[in-house]
Amino acid sequence: xxxxRKKRLRRFFGHSALHVFFxxxxxxxxxxxxYALSVSLNAENSLLSSDFRFIPKHFTLENYKExxxxxxVMLWFKNSAxxxxxxxxxxxxxxxxxxxxxSRKQFAGRRAILExxxxxxxxxxxxxxxxxYKLISPMGLVNTRIGLILIYTGTMAVFGLWNMKGYFDxxxxxxEEAAAIDGASNFQLVTKIVLPLAKPxxxxxxxxxxxxxxxxxxxxxxxxxxxxxxxxxxxxxSLQATEMSGSWPVFAAASLVVSLPILIIFFxxxxxxxxxxxxxxxxx
Amino acid sequence: MKxxxxxxxxxxxxxxxxxxxxxxxxxxxxxxxxxxxxxxEEEVAAVxxxxxERLEPDIVVKxxxxxxxxxxxxxxxxxxxxxxxxYFFAHDKLGVYAEMGILAPISDFxxxxxxxxxxxxxxxxxxxxxxxxxxPLYFETLLYMYNRRYMKDDKVxxxxxxxYEYMRKTxxxxxxxxxxxxxxxxxxxxxxxxxxxxxxxEEGQPGLDSKETIxxxxxxxxxxxxxxxxxxxxTVNTLFREAKAHSTIGGPWLVPTxxxxxxxxxxxxxxxxxxxxxxxxxYSGVQGLHVLKxxxxxKHDAIIKVLQQLTGDEVGIAIAKASGCAPAKLSCxxxxxxxxxxxxxxxxxxxxxxxxxxxxxxxxxxxxxxxxLLVDINMSGKDVTESAKAAQKKALDLIASMK
Amino acid sequence: xxxxxxxxxxxxxxxxxxxxxxxxxVVFPILYTGYISFTNMNVYHWFDFSFIGTExxxxxLFVFDSGFLGALLATIxxxxxxxxxxxxxxxxxxxxxxxxxxKFRRVYKTLLMFPWAMPGYVSILxxxxxxxxxxxxxxxxxxxxxxxxxxxxxxxxxxxxICCTVVNLWLALPFMIMIVDGALQSVDxxxxxxxxLDGANWVxxxxxxxIPSIKPIIAPSVIITVFTxxxxxxxxxxxxxxxxxxxxxxxxxxxxxxxxxxxxxxNYGYSSAVSIIIFVMxxxxxxxxxKRLREGE
Numbered sequence: 001x002x003x004x005r006k007k008r009l010r011r012f013f014g015h016s017a018l019h020v021f022f023x024x025x026x027x028x029x030x031x032x033x034x035y036a037l038s039v040s041l042n043a044e045n046s047l048l049s050s051d052f053r054f055i056p057k058h059f060t061l062e063n064y065k066e067x068x069x070x071x072x073v074m075l076w077f078k079n080s081a082x083x084x085x086x087x088x089x090x091x092x093x094x095x096x097x098x099x100x101x102x103s104r105k106q107f108a109g110r111r112a113i114l115e116x117x118x119x120x121x122x123x124x125x126x127x128x129x130x131x132x133y134k135l136i137s138p139m140g141l142v143n144t145r146i147g148l149i150l151i152y153t154g155t156m157a158v159f160g161l162w163n164m165k166g167y168f169d170x171x172x173x174x175x176e177e178a179a180a181i182d183g184a185s186n187f188q189l190v191t192k193i194v195l196p197l198a199k200p201x202x203x204x205x206x207x208x209x210x211x212x213x214x215x216x217x218x219x220x221x222x223x224x225x226x227x228x229x230x231x232x233x234x235x236x237x238s239l240q241a242t243e244m245s246g247s248w249p250v251f252a253a254a255s256l257v258v259s260l261p262i263l264i265i266f267f268x269x270x271x272x273x274x275x276x277x278x279x280x281x282x283x284x
Numbered sequence: 285m286k287x288x289x290x291x292x293x294x295x296x297x298x299x300x301x302x303x304x305x306x307x308x309x310x311x312x313x314x315x316x317x318x319x320x321x322x323x324x325e326e327e328v329a330a331v332x333x334x335x336x337e338r339l340e341p342d343i344v345v346k347x348x349x350x351x352x353x354x355x356x357x358x359x360x361x362x363x364x365x366x367x368x369x370x371y372f373f374a375h376d377k378l379g380v381y382a383e384m385g386i387l388a389p390i391s392d393f394x395x396x397x398x399x400x401x402x403x404x405x406x407x408x409x410x411x412x413x414x415x416x417x418x419x420p421l422y423f424e425t426l427l428y429m430y431n432r433r434y435m436k437d438d439k440v441x442x443x444x445x446x447x448y449e450y451m452r453k454t455x456x457x458x459x460x461x462x463x464x465x466x467x468x469x470x471x472x473x474x475x476x477x478x479x480x481x482x483x484x485x486e487e488g489q490p491g492l493d494s495k496e497t498i499x500x501x502x503x504x505x506x507x508x509x510x511x512x513x514x515x516x517x518x519t520v521n522t523l524f525r526e527a528k529a530h531s532t533i534g535g536p537w538l539v540p541t542x543x544x545x546x547x548x549x550x551x552x553x554x555x556x557x558x559x560x561x562x563x564x565x566x567y568s569g570v571q572g573l574h575v576l577k578x579x580x581x582x583k584h585d586a587i588i589k590v591l592q593q594l595t596g597d598e599v600g601i602a603i604a605k606a607s608g609c610a611p612a613k614l615s616c617x618x619x620x621x622x623x624x625x626x627x628x629x630x631x632x633x634x635x636x637x638x639x640x641x642x643x644x645x646x647x648x649x650x651x652x653x654x655x656x657l658l659v660d661i662n663m664s665g666k667d668v669t670e671s672a673k674a675a676q677k678k679a680l681d682l683i684a685s686m687k
Numbered sequence: 688x689x690x691x692x693x694x695x696x697x698x699x700x701x702x703x704x705x706x707x708x709x710x711x712x713v714v715f716p717i718l719y720t721g722y723i724s725f726t727n728m729n730v731y732h733w734f735d736f737s738f739i740g741t742e743x744x745x746x747x748l749f750v751f752d753s754g755f756l757g758a759l760l761a762t763i764x765x766x767x768x769x770x771x772x773x774x775x776x777x778x779x780x781x782x783x784x785x786x787x788x789x790k791f792r793r794v795y796k797t798l799l800m801f802p803w804a805m806p807g808y809v810s811i812l813x814x815x816x817x818x819x820x821x822x823x824x825x826x827x828x829x830x831x832x833x834x835x836x837x838x839x840x841x842x843x844x845x846x847x848x849i850c851c852t853v854v855n856l857w858l859a860l861p862f863m864i865m866i867v868d869g870a871l872q873s874v875d876x877x878x879x880x881x882x883x884l885d886g887a888n889w890v891x892x893x894x895x896x897x898i899p900s901i902k903p904i905i906a907p908s909v910i911i912t913v914f915t916x917x918x919x920x921x922x923x924x925x926x927x928x929x930x931x932x933x934x935x936x937x938x939x940x941x942x943x944x945x946x947x948x949x950x951x952x953x954n955y956g957y958s959s960a961v962s963i964i965i966f967v968m969x970x971x972x973x974x975x976x977x978k979r980l981r982e983g984e
Contacts, residue, residue, distance in 0.1 A: 015789060022783075022791075026798040029857070032810065033801055035817040035825065044545070047816055048522040048823035050458075098702035107695035117709065118907065121914040122969035123717050124942055124962050126950060131719035133359045135711060142366040154712020157705050162907035169903055170873050204869045208862070215806040221352045222359065225321070225368075233806050238351045243517040243537065243931075259804035266804075267797040273869060358953075362734050380953065384733035468931050513839055514821045516932035522823060645730045649951050651930050656947075663842065663935030685746060686729060686952045 033256075040064070040253035047248035063253040073257065075228055076235040083145060083231060084213045087152040088206050094153065095160030095205065100194065102161065103168035104176075114165075117158045129222060136223070143225050151219050156209045163208070167201030168194070200273045207266060214262055232258045316343050316586040320573070321350040321357075322372035327606040332372070335599045336590065343586045347372075361386035362578060369579035369587065375409040375570040376641040378417045383645050388580035389415040390573075393588045398595055406612040409570040409640035418572040419591050420612035422603050425631050425638045426474060426566035428555065429524070429538070430531035432548040440531075440552045444507075444564075447531075447555050451510040454530055463529040466508045466515045467662045469654035471533065474566035476500040477639050478557040483654055488646040488683065492657060493669075493676035501661055501668050503559070508662045515662075533566070536608055539627055551630040568638040570612060604628050610635065649682040717966070724959035729952075736956065743960035750948050750961055758944035765848070765940060766917045769855055774909070776856070777863035782897075784864075785871050796868070803861035811925045814854045815841075819926070839935070847927050847936035855922045859912065866908045870901035917969065918942055941965060 141147030
């Protein structure tokens with residue numbers, strides 16, 4: 001057996017073991033999700049039962065039909081999508097330049113600001129709702145999407161800045177210097193060199209913000225009135241089966257429906273999360 | 285160049301933030317819009333909507349669903365731009381809002397004599413410091429429910445000792461004679477009341493360590509031993525729905541799902557505690573309409589019309605038919621359909637000795653304290669008297685720190 | 688000098704949108720809470736509150752009793768356990784997912800992200816009722832099938848701590864895996880080739896090459912996660928302490944403790960004082976540990 005074949009064989013077995021490992025891991029991780037899936041496909045209105053099975057005895061798609069026909073899911077989806085896209089765009093628009101200067105420029109107050117920003121996270125924000133209301137109410141932003149976008153972008157701003165600054169730090173400054181010598185303007189430098197290199201970090205940050213907005217319900221139910229203005233997460237919250245009312249299977253079905261778009265987006269953009277650096281020919 | 289990019293971004297940001305801030309203006313062709321917040325199920329909301337649509341075109345009532353209603357009202361309660369004109373909710377928060385100063389008494393809008401036609405219990409619930417803040421529509425109390433497959437109608441325990449005997453005999457092999465949410469304040473209150481105790485009285489004085497309360501907790505404990513240790517609603521209700529529990533104490537909201545699961549449901553009066561001769565007396569929750577101060581002045585006449593529309597018998601009867609709730613107005617029970625409805629009538633019976641949930645602000649802290657006390661006694665097996673004393677102290681501390 | 692000043696001005700101008708947003712949504716609430724903590728804003732003076740000096744702080748100190756001390760210790764233990772497990776597991780999984788030519792990694796990654804794609808309260812509810820419920824939970828159904836005795840998973844402090852940790856890891860790992868994974872991908876592969884040529888094995892490469900290169904990238908996310916773990920409320924409250932569904936365990940973190948002993952009173956002035964004290968404590972705590980870390984370096 002040649003050395004090459006031996007190596008290939010070893011890799012084959014190694015990878016097979018790895019596949020087994022990940023399949024088991026995913027299966028274990030997904031148990032609660034599969035539980036929800038099974039509840040949502042079950043014809044009996046119950047979250048609990050003494051003989052639970054992953055494949056329900058009385059199979060039905062009725063709950064999904066109800067989610068889409070009786071509830072304003074498409075409307076909520078639209079609201080969520082508008083909020084998510086605007087928040088991601090504005091957050092990135094604000095965070096990229098800020099992260100860039102904090103990474104590249106030396107100026108008075110830089111270090112102090114960076115450290116203070118992190119420390120802000122230690123504030124227990126249980127009571128922040130009232131203050132935020134006091135802020136957006138005079139602006140007339142209660143019960144408007146702009147109000148929510150403002151809150152969401154502000155909440156994610158520290159994370160966006162810090163996260164992208166971290167990645168900018170890893171791009172060697174020599175790359176930019178070389179380009180500058182080649183006669184690139186500042187603007188070209190950023191758009192042609194830095195941003196492509198930072199693409200993975202931008203996508204990672206965008207995903208984080210997207211998921212935050214998608215799942216946020218506290219601000220959404222407090223500041224939005226009327227079911228037609230809800231986001232998906234807020235709508236889901238209102239569908240929540242409580243002791244008094246609601247149906248568990250419909251709620252379970254809705255939970256899964258809400259999380260599906262995120263997973264699809266995540267799957268789709270993963271390709272772009274690979275660093276431009278590793279693919280490019282930059283050698284330290 | 286980079287600078288231009290930055291400036292452009294700032295401009296974009298600022299414009300996106302402030303474009304579209306303008307609020308929709310009110311239509312000013314003589315119609316008045318009344319916004320009512322609620323978080324009720326669709327059936328009830330639909331009845332209210334149909335009833336109030338009769339006021340059109342002069343008054344347009346917008347029933348808006350609002351989840352997290354109680355918290356939202358604390359924020360926007362006195363903000364004319366964001367607050368609703370009225371809200372539809374249980375009576376137990378009205379003390380908080382009245383103290384905050386966001387509620388207008390309904391006697392400003394309707395004649396007090398109109399309220400004489402209501403069940404006294406519901407008016408008591410709506411009254412805080414001598415003022416009536418709610419127009420009651422219907423109420424809920426807990427009911428004693430049993431599975432007729434196991435319990436014959438004439439064998440239903442009439443006293444708690446009979447119930448205990450039944451539990452001892454039948455609680456085997458995954459079956460339970462009786463289950464309830466034993467360690468929550470709402471459910472245990474019925475037992476405490478039957479002993480003459482209370483969680484908190486009208487003066488805001490907690491009664492967790494009173495002789496009566498301790499006796500009730502001590503007595504109740506022996507029943508808990510024959511119930512599953514986890515007593516939250518999902519467990520309790522599923523046990524009953526799966527015919528594993530022969531009887532339970534639960535709210536009217538359970539009935540539809542119980543019937544759906546094919547249980548032959550029976551309803552009976554609450555068992556009488558042998559020692560005191562009093563029946564288990566649960567809390568009742570009265571649902572009704574509250575008027576916010578911000579709307580009271582400028583929409584005075586429209587609010588009068590809305591309230592008057594809802595003092596009629598029709599709305600109470602319609603809600604009772606749609607969702608099995610017990611109307612607050614006495615004359616609704618003259619309706620033959622209502623009088624035939626077993627569930628409505630059972631609640632009406634229970635209401636004779638039910639205690640309205642306290643509506644004072646102090647009650648807010650009592651839920652947690654009482655539940656911690658019950659957990660200590662029923663789940664952690666701690667000494668009743670000692671735990672009750674500690675809980676009473678905690679309650680007093682917390683009430684003191686409310687001010 | 689002039690150029691320097693111009694540069695600073697320019698830097699602030701560029702980061703202004705971001706900083707203004709942070710000032711509005713993050714800093715303002717802190718300042719406002721600070722302001723409220725000196726007033727008597729409570730149910731009885733909701734809109735007409737007035738300045739009462741440090742009264743609230745004097746009373747708030749009573750919250751910090753022996754029970755609070757226990758909660759603080761539990762919180763520190765909780766933070767350490769969760770962070771260590773999170774970092775180790777995330778690093779191992781991300782490293783495995785980054786093995787060259789490993790197929791289907793995108794599928795695995797996407798599936799592992801699932802817990803993150805749902806609002807937290809939904810997941811916690813699923814765990815509480817679906818998994819841990821002592822009558823009907825899956826865990827006990829499995830225990831019975833294995834012929835073991837059913838357990839009350841959330842009833843004692845220790846087992847509640849473990850269950851909460853499992854749920855917290857389940858919720859938080861997707862984020863951490865993604866951060867570590869992103870960081871690993873930005874590590875310059877050519878360095879590895881050199882290291883392999885120099886004969887370094889996997890452990891050496893990890894310690895001397897991988898960890899130092901990803902540290903600056905993941906550091907901010909890790910610090911943020913430390914804070915959010917420290918302040919964790921939902922997992923512990925919803926699993927064990929929720930009113931109406933308490934399980935019998937007495938596990939408290941500082942926030943659930945402060946909730947039951949201050950926030951439920953609806954006294955905003957008083958609760959604000961408690962919040963501010965916790966905030967100051969946390970800052971002092973993080974400054975201390977950071978200093979020690981720096982000296983250790």
